[in-house]
Amino acid sequence: MADLLLSYIALAMILFSIGFLGIISRKNIFIVYMSIELMLNAVNLIFVALGRYNESMEPQVMAMIIIAIAAAEAAVFLSLIVVLYRNKKSLNSDIFNVLKQKDTANG
Amino acid sequence: MVDIIFLGLAIFAIGGGFGMILFSQPMHSAISLIVTLISLGGIFALLSAPFLFMVQIILYAGAIITLLLFIIMFLNIRDDELPDEPNKNITIIIGAILLIPFNILILKAFNTFPEKSMNILGKDFGSIHSFGMELFNKWLVPFELISMLLLASLVGAVVYARKDKNRDG
Amino acid sequence: MDNFLLAWIVLVPLLSSLILGTMYLYSIKVTKIPNIVFSMFALTAPFISFVLGVSFFFRLLENSDVIIYRAYKWLSVDGYDIDMGFMADQLSIFMVLFITFVGGLIHIYASGYMKDDDGYGKFFFYFNLFLASMLLLVLANSPIIMFIGWEGVGVCSYLLISYYYQDSENVKAGNKAFIANRVGDLGFIIAMITMFYYAGSNGFDYINLELGMANVPVEVLSFIGLALLIGAIGKSAQIPLFVWLPDAMAGPTPVSALIHAATMVTAGVYMVARFHFLYDMIPNVGLFIAYIGAFSALFAAIIATKQTDIKKILAYSTMSQLGYMFIAVGLGGYSAGIFHVFTHAFFKALLFMGAGAVIVALHHEQNIFKMGGMRRKTPLVYFTMLIATLAIAGIPPFAGFFSKDEILLTAFGSGEYFIWIIGVITAVLTAYYMFRLLFVVFHGSNYKENRELHSLSKNMTMPLVILAIGSILAGFIGVPLLLGGQNYIGIWLEILNSKALHVEHSIELYLMGLNILAAVIGLLIAYKKFFNYDMSKVPEYTGLIWNKFYIDEIYDRIFVDKLKKLSIFISYKLDINFIDKIVMGISNGFIRSGNVVARLQSANTRMYAFSMLMGISVISTYLIIVMR
Numbered sequence: 028m029a030d031l032l033l034s035y036i037a038l039a040m041i042l043f044s045i046g047f048l049g050i051i052s053r054k055n056i057f058i059v060y061m062s063i064e065l066m067l068n069a070v071n072l073i074f075v076a077l078g079r080y081n082e083s084m085e086p087q088v089m090a091m092i093i094i095a096i097a098a099a100e101a102a103v104f105l106s107l108i109v110v111l112y113r114n115k116k117s118l119n120s121d122i123f124n125v126l127k128q129k130d131t132a133n134g
Numbered sequence: 135m136v137d138i139i140f141l142g143l144a145i146f147a148i149g150g151g152f153g154m155i156l157f158s159q160p161m162h163s164a165i166s167l168i169v170t171l172i173s174l175g176g177i178f179a180l181l182s183a184p185f186l187f188m189v190q191i192i193l194y195a196g197a198i199i200t201l202l203l204f205i206i207m208f209l210n211i212r213d214d215e216l217p218d219e220p221n222k223n224i225t226i227i228i229g230a231i232l233l234i235p236f237n238i239l240i241l242k243a244f245n246t247f248p249e250k251s252m253n254i255l256g257k258d259f260g261s262i263h264s265f266g267m268e269l270f271n272k273w274l275v276p277f278e279l280i281s282m283l284l285l286a287s288l289v290g291a292v293v294y295a296r297k298d299k300n301r302d303g
Numbered sequence: 304m305d306n307f308l309l310a311w312i313v314l315v316p317l318l319s320s321l322i323l324g325t326m327y328l329y330s331i332k333v334t335k336i337p338n339i340v341f342s343m344f345a346l347t348a349p350f351i352s353f354v355l356g357v358s359f360f361f362r363l364l365e366n367s368d369v370i371i372y373r374a375y376k377w378l379s380v381d382g383y384d385i386d387m388g389f390m391a392d393q394l395s396i397f398m399v400l401f402i403t404f405v406g407g408l409i410h411i412y413a414s415g416y417m418k419d420d421d422g423y424g425k426f427f428f429y430f431n432l433f434l435a436s437m438l439l440l441v442l443a444n445s446p447i448i449m450f451i452g453w454e455g456v457g458v459c460s461y462l463l464i465s466y467y468y469q470d471s472e473n474v475k476a477g478n479k480a481f482i483a484n485r486v487g488d489l490g491f492i493i494a495m496i497t498m499f500y501y502a503g504s505n506g507f508d509y510i511n512l513e514l515g516m517a518n519v520p521v522e523v524l525s526f527i528g529l530a531l532l533i534g535a536i537g538k539s540a541q542i543p544l545f546v547w548l549p550d551a552m553a554g555p556t557p558v559s560a561l562i563h564a565a566t567m568v569t570a571g572v573y574m575v576a577r578f579h580f581l582y583d584m585i586p587n588v589g590l591f592i593a594y595i596g597a598f599s600a601l602f603a604a605i606i607a608t609k610q611t612d613i614k615k616i617l618a619y620s621t622m623s624q625l626g627y628m629f630i631a632v633g634l635g636g637y638s639a640g641i642f643h644v645f646t647h648a649f650f651k652a653l654l655f656m657g658a659g660a661v662i663v664a665l666h667h668e669q670n671i672f673k674m675g676g677m678r679r680k681t682p683l684v685y686f687t688m689l690i691a692t693l694a695i696a697g698i699p700p701f702a703g704f705f706s707k708d709e710i711l712l713t714a715f716g717s718g719e720y721f722i723w724i725i726g727v728i729t730a731v732l733t734a735y736y737m738f739r740l741l742f743v744v745f746h747g748s749n750y751k752e753n754r755e756l757h758s759l760s761k762n763m764t765m766p767l768v769i770l771a772i773g774s775i776l777a778g779f780i781g782v783p784l785l786l787g788g789q790n791y792i793g794i795w796l797e798i799l800n801s802k803a804l805h806v807e808h809s810i811e812l813y814l815m816g817l818n819i820l821a822a823v824i825g826l827l828i829a830y831k832k833f834f835n836y837d838m839s840k841v842p843e844y845t846g847l848i849w850n851k852f853y854i855d856e857i858y859d860r861i862f863v864d865k866l867k868k869l870s871i872f873i874s875y876k877l878d879i880n881f882i883d884k885i886v887m888g889i890s891n892g893f894i895r896s897g898n899v900v901a902r903l904q905s906a907n908t909r910m911y912a913f914s915m916l917m918g919i920s921v922i923s924t925y926l927i928i929v930m931r
Contacts, residue, residue: 029140029180030252032747034174038144038177038243042151042170044233049145049155052225056218057160057206064150064198071186071273079252084268087183089842091269094193095280099287101198105205106291112209118160119217132218225913232916235923242927 028072035076056111056120059106067097136254140180149171155226158216160206164199181252183260242292306372309389314356319348320431327424327670338423338842342414342835349407349434354692354744359391364745367393367798369510371444378447380789385507390444393795395870397641398441398573405773406434406565407470407646412656413557416760418557424502428465430561439568441573444474446495449574453491453538460901463558466507476553485667487537494530496541497869498524513580521585528581528588532595539571539625541599546624546855552847553808556659559614563621564652568580569644572625575632576641579799589633590719596629598727602852604732608739609839609848610840613658613671618741620695621651623729627710630667630722636713637799638781643710646777648703650694653770657688660763661744664756675747675838683764692741694774697822702778708818709781709790715814717808729822734825741791741832785811 028034042065049062071090080085108118115122144167153166184241258264269277310570323344323598344731359370370391377387410430417426436455444771460479465477498505501523502515515522535541540548548568553557562568575582575592581603582589600623601737608618624647629639662669664681678685694701697708707730781792847853903914 030175032252033241033244034140034144034252035177035181035252037241040237040240041148042174042274044230045151046246047912047916048221048226048229051229051909051916052222053155054219054909055158055179057202058155058163061163061202062152062271064194064282065154065167065170065253068171068194069179072174072177075178075181075183075186075878076252078183078201079255080247080250082255082259084168084264085272087265088269090183090186090272091211091265092273092276095187096283098198100192101285102287102291102295104285105201106294109209110294116215117143117217118211118215119262120909121217121907123908127906130206132283229913229916232920235927236919239923239927241931 032076032080036073039069039072039076042066042072054121055120056108056118058121059107064097064122068092136180140177143173145181146170147177158219159213160211161203164203164206168191168195168199171199180254182255185260185262185265190219306370307356309359309370309372309391309442310374312352313389313435313442314361314405315351315355315435316348316431316438317435319344320428320435321429322807323424325430327422327428328636336424338418341424343426343430346410346414347404348431349410349460352434352438353400353403353407356396356403360396360400360668363391363393363396371508373444381544384771385445385447388444388508389442390509391442392643393798394573394576394637395441397645397792397795398569401645401648402434402437402441402565405652405770406437406561408769409557409565409652409656410434410561412556412560412659412763412766414758416557416659416763417555418760422466426555428559429459429462429466429771429791433463435565435844437450437570440570444592446498446512447507447578448494450491453534453570454488456538456570457481457488459728460484460551460562460567463562464554464595466558467552470553473553476547476550477743480547480551483544484537487534487544490530490533490537493518494527494534497527497530501527509577509580516581516584516695524581526584527832528578528585529591531578531581532588535571535592535629536595538574539568539572539671540622541595541629542602542626545599545603545622546858549618549851552612552618556655556662558619560652560655563618563655564648567824568621568625569648572632572640572644575629576799576896578638579632579635579637583635588634589647591723592720593630593714595631596626596631596633597722597729598626599623599629600626601725601732602626602728602750604729604736605848606851607736609844609846610727610733611672611844612669613662613674613740613744614655615668616671616736617651617654617658620733620737621647624651624695626729627707631713631724633803634717634722636710636717637719638796639706639709640714640795642701642781643706643793643800645780646694646706646774649773649777649846650691653687653691653774654695654769656767656770657684657691660684660759660767663763664759666755666757670841671743672838672841674744675836676686676745678745681759684759684767687767688741688745690771690774691863692737694778696737696826696827697818698734699731699819700775701780702774702776702819704822705778705781705783708815710746710782711818712783712806712811712814715810727817730821730824734822735829736825738826738829741835742829743836743838746834747836747838763862783815786814807811814849 046062046066046069048063049065050059052123053059053062074086074090074093078084078090112118119121146300148170150166150168150170150173153168154163156165157166171190177189178186178190187234194206323341325338325342325343362370370388371388373386373388375387376384378385410427412425413430420426431875433456436452436459437454440449440456443452461477461481465474465481467473468477498512502512505511505515537544582592585598603622603626604618607616607623610616610619615699624643624871628640628643628647631637631643645732660681660736661674661677661684664677664684665674668674688847690701697704699705711723711726711730714720714726780788783790850856
C-alpha cells in the first residue's frame with residue numbers, strides 16, 4: 028500500500044476535496060482560510076509523491092516554495108481578517124458583498 | 135509495517151480534515167488542521183523527504199497555524215458572533231457528490247502510470263545537503279524572489295492592520 | 304520649375320479656406336477678427352493660383368507635353384493603385400487660367416458686396432473651398448479625383464445657395480440644387496463604374512483610359528457616354544435637370560456670379576471636353592448632347608423673355624448659353640465650346656456683378672420693373688453692363704460674337720441645320736431679353752426720380768471695369784481666319800478637335816452676317832418695346848412662359864409628391880410599426896437578459912466557488928465518458 032503512487036494521490040485528492048467542500052460550505056472566514064491551506068497541502072503531497080516516484084529533488088523544492096508562499100499568504104490573509112472583523116464586526120464571508128450588481132433602473 | 139504507518143497517518147489526516155470543516159468553532163478547526171498537517175509531515179517522511187518533514191512540522195504546524203490560533207484568540211469571538219450556517223451539511227453532501235467525477239478523472243489519469251516501488255531511499259535523497267545543493271544551484275533566483283514576496287506581504291500586512299486614522303473615531 | 308506646384312494650384316485656396324474657417328470659428332467663439340484679415344487670405348489665394356497657372360501656361364507654350372504630378376498613392380485595393388494625381392494639359396490649364404482670374408475678381412467684388420455681413424469669414428471660407436474644388440475638378444488626372452472636386456463643388460454650391468439660411472426658402476433652394484446635382488452624380492458614378500469595369504484594368508487616369516477605351520464595344524461606350532452626360536446635365540443645368548439653377552439665385556449675388564461664370568456650371572461642359580476621346584467614338588451620343596443643348600438654349604431663352612427678377616433672367620440666360628456650349632462639344636467642336644465657356648465667364652460674371660451692384664444700390668430690389676433710369680445714377684455700372692449685354696447678344700467686336708459664331712459655324716458645318724436654326728433663333732431671343740433687361744433697368748420713363756441709393760464701394764466697381772475690358776478683348780483670342788485673325792484658341796486646344804470643318808468662306812461670311820442680323824433684330828425689338836418703357840405700370844405676366852412651362856409643378860406632381868408619399872409611409876408606418884419594433888425589441892431583449900444574468904453576480908464567493916465546482920464536475924464527467 029505505501030509503495031503505491033496511487034494511494035498517495037488518492038489521499039491528496041481526498042484532502043483537496045475536503046478543502047474544496049470547506050470553501051463552498053462554510054461561511055466562517057477562518058475556516059475558508061484553513062480550507063485553502065489544506066488544499067495547498069494536498070498539492071504539496073502530490074508534488075512530493077511524484078518526486079519520490081521519479082527520484083527527483085525538484086518537486087521537493089517546489090513544495091518548499093509553496094510552503095513559503097503559504098506563509099506569505101497567511102500574513103496577508105490574517106491581517107485582512109483582522110481589518111474586516113474590525114469594520115464589520117462579523118466573520119461571515121457572505122456580508123462582504125459590496126461588489127454586488129445592482130438592478131438597472133429600466134427593465 | 136510501513137503500510138500500517140501510512141494507513142494510520144492517512145486516517146489521521148482525513149479525520150483532521152473532516153474535523154476542520156465540520157467544527158463550528160474556529161479554534162477546534164485549527165487544532166484539527168494541525169493534526170492533518172502533522173500527519174502529512176509524516177507522510178513526507180515516508181516519501182523520503184526528511185527536510186520537508188521538518189519544514190512542515192516547524193513552519194506549518196509550528197508557525198502558520200500558531201499565528202492563526204493567535205489571531206483567533208486575539209479577536210476573541212464569542213459563540214453568538216459566529217455566522218449562522220444552516221445549510222452547511224447539505225452543501226457538503228451535494229459538493230461531495232459533484233466532486234466524485236473530478237476525483238475519478240484524476241485517479242484514472244494517474245492509474246496509467248507504470249507501477250514502481252516507492253520504498254524509502256537511502257540517506258542522501260531528500261537530505262538537507264542534497265536539498266540545499268538543488269535549491270541553491272538550480273533554484274537560486276526563485277528562492278530570492280520568494281524573499282521579495284515575503285517582504286511584500288509583510289509590508290501589506292502592516293498596511294492593512296494599521297489603525298485607520300480617518301475612520302477610527 | 305517643378306511639377307509639384309501643380310498641386311499647389313489646388314492647395315493654396317484649400318489651405319486658405321481651412322485657415323479662414325478656423326479663424327471664423329475663432330472670431331465667433333473668442334474675439335472678433337476684423338474683416339480685413341479675412342479678405343487678406345481670401346483674396347490672395349486665387350491670385351497665387353492664377354500666377355501658378357500662368358507659369359504652367361507658359362511652360363505648356365514652350366513644350367506641349369502633358370504635365371503630370373502624382374502627389375501620393377490615395378487608394379490601393381489589391382495591388383490596384385489610384386494616385387492623388389494632377390494633370391495639366393492645354394484644356395485644364397486654360398480652364399485654370401480663367402477660373403482663377405474671373406474667380407479672383409469675383410472674390411474682390413464679394414469683399415465689397417458682403418462687407419456688412421456677419422458671416423464674412425464663413426462666406427469666404429466657402430468661396431475659397433468652392434474655388435479649390437473647382438480647380439481640383441479641372442486639374443485631376445483621373446475621373447475619381449475629378450469626382451472629389453465634383454462633389455466638393457456640389458457641397459459648396461449647397462452651402463452658398465442656402466447662405467441666408469434664416470429664410471427657409473433659401474434652404475429649400477439649396478436642397479433643390481443639391482438633390483438635382485445628386486441625380487447627376489449618380490450618372491457620373493455609374494459611368495465611372497462601367498468605365499472601370501471595361502477599360503480600367505491598366506490604370507484609371509485619362510491617358511490609360513483613352514488607351515483602354517479602344518477595345519470597348521461601342522454599345523458600352525454609348526452607355527458610358529450617356530451616364531456621363533447625366534452628370535454633366537446635372538451640373539450644367541440642362542434639360543431636364545435645370546430646375547435648380549433659377550432657384551440658386553437665392554444665394555448672395557457674388558455666389559451666383561461664381562456659380563455661373565467661373566465654377567460649377569462649366570464643369571459639365573469641361574467634363575464632356577475632358578472625355579472627348581470617348582465622345583469622338585460615339586458621334587450619336589454627341590449629337591444627342593447637341594440636341595439637349597439646343598433645346599435647353601431655346602427653352603431657357605423663351606422663359607427668360609418673360610421674367611421680371613433680374614437675377615432669374617440672368618440665370619436663364621446662363622442656362623441658354625450653356626446650351627450653346629453643349630451644342631459645340633456635342634458636335635465635336637470642343638475648342639469652340641471651351642471658347643464660349645471662356646468668353647461667357649467674362650460677360651456673365653460682369654452681368655451678375657452689375658446686377659448685384661444695382662440690387663445693392665436699390666436696397667435689395669430685384670424686380671426690374673421697379674428699377675428704371677439707373678443710367679444716370681450709376682453710370683459706371685450702366686456702361687459696363689452695356690458692354691456685357693452687347694457681348695452676350697453677339698454684337699461684334701465683343702467677346703460673345705466670336706465664340707457664338709464659331710459654335711453656330713460648327714453646327715452648320717456638321718450638317719445639323721436644325722440645331723443651327725435653333726441656335727439662330729436663340730440668338731435673336733438672347734439679344735431681345737438681354738436688351739429688355741438693360742433698357743428696363745437703366746432707361747425707361749416715369750420712374751421714381753429721387754431715390755436714396757446705397758453707395759457702391761470701390762471693391763465692387765473695380766472688378767466691373769476689369770471684366771468689361773475682358774469682355775471686349777476676350778473674343779480676340781479666337782478671331783476666325785476669315786477676318787484676317789488667328790484662331791489662337793483653336794490652335795491651343797487643337798489636340799481636342801478631331802473633326803475638321805469644311806465650310807466655304809463665302810458661306811461662313813453669310814453665316815456671320817446672319818448672326819449679327821439676328822442679334823440686331825433682337826436688339827431692335829427690345830428697343831421698340833422697352834426703351835422708353837413706362838415704369839409706373841408693372842406688367843402683369845401670366846401664361847405658360849411666365850410660369851416656366853410649369854416644369855417645377857410637373858416635377859412636383861411626378862417625382863416629389865410620390866416620393867413624399869413614400870417617405871410618409873416609410874416614416875410613419877414602416878418605421879414605427881416594423882423597424883422600430885424590431886430594433887427596440889432586440890435592444891430591450893439585451894437589457895432584460897442582461898439584468899437576468901447580472902443577478903448571477905451576487906458577490907457571494909461561495910456561490911461562485913460552487914458554480915465552479917459544477918463546471919468542473921460536468922467537464923470531468925464528459926472527459927471520463929470520452930476517455931473511456
